[in-house]
Amino acid sequence: xxxxxKLVDSDSExxxxxxxxxxxxxxxxxxxxxxxxxxxIEFGIRAWIRATPEVNNLLSDGVINSLNSQFGFPPGQAAxxxxxxxxxxxxxxxxxxxxxxxxxxxxxxxxxxxxxxxNLLGLTEGFIISASGPLHWLSWLLTEGTSTIVYxxxxxxxxSGRSGGGTMSSGGVWRVPPEFAGILADNFITRALFNHxxxxxxxxxxxxx
Numbered sequence: 001x002x003x004x005x006k007l008v009d010s011d012s013e014x015x016x017x018x019x020x021x022x023x024x025x026x027x028x029x030x031x032x033x034x035x036x037x038x039x040x041i042e043f044g045i046r047a048w049i050r051a052t053p054e055v056n057n058l059l060s061d062g063v064i065n066s067l068n069s070q071f072g073f074p075p076g077q078a079a080x081x082x083x084x085x086x087x088x089x090x091x092x093x094x095x096x097x098x099x100x101x102x103x104x105x106x107x108x109x110x111x112x113x114x115x116x117x118x119n120l121l122g123l124t125e126g127f128i129i130s131a132s133g134p135l136h137w138l139s140w141l142l143t144e145g146t147s148t149i150v151y152x153x154x155x156x157x158x159x160s161g162r163s164g165g166g167t168m169s170s171g172g173v174w175r176v177p178p179e180f181a182g183i184l185a186d187n188f189i190t191r192a193l194f195n196h197x198x199x200x201x202x203x204x205x206x207x208x209x
């Protein structure tokens with residue numbers, strides 16, 4: 001006995017139907033996995049930011065020469081400031097789904113952290129209140145690079161001052177230590193994200209699982 005099959009559709013019609021079936025399956029997977037992938041990205045960002053040398057320095061209460069001491073954080077103030085920074089970054093994550101069409105065009109865009117840093121530079125936790133007024137330490141760290149910030153004073157490492165890790169003494173100038181200095185396009189936030197692009201790509205692959 002022999003069987004014969006006759007395809008009544010043209011090659012282009014068959015291709016369209018196959019593509020529609022593929023698109024439907026991909027869209028189903030993306031809808032199912034988007035929230036889980038977003039949570040994975042949030043978890044990763046929290047870990048990557050907290051692992052940076054800058055954050056470790058900010059959290060070094062009373063440690064001589066640390067960013068904590070040079071900025072003059074009162075004891076216990078750095079930790080909630082770091083928490084606010086991390087959560088502000090995580091809160092900026094946006095998910096934009098572009099449904100996959102019959103031409104298999106579409107996908108999901110994950111937007112993370114505005115490049116102008118407006119969400120971070122507006123944080124009240126980015127300031128330290130001192131006798132001379134509010135000090136915008138987060139702006140210094142993220143945008144001022146190695147520019148001189150304080151004229152006529154220099155950081156003196158000792159066990160005094162607001163932080164217990166140093167004071168500003170007359171004479172000289174002060175800037176953010178070069179190894180931590182950042183500008184809008186290159187700072188510890190951008191470095192934390194860009195240095196983990198492979199991990200981000202691996203997480204995004206989970207969308208199609």
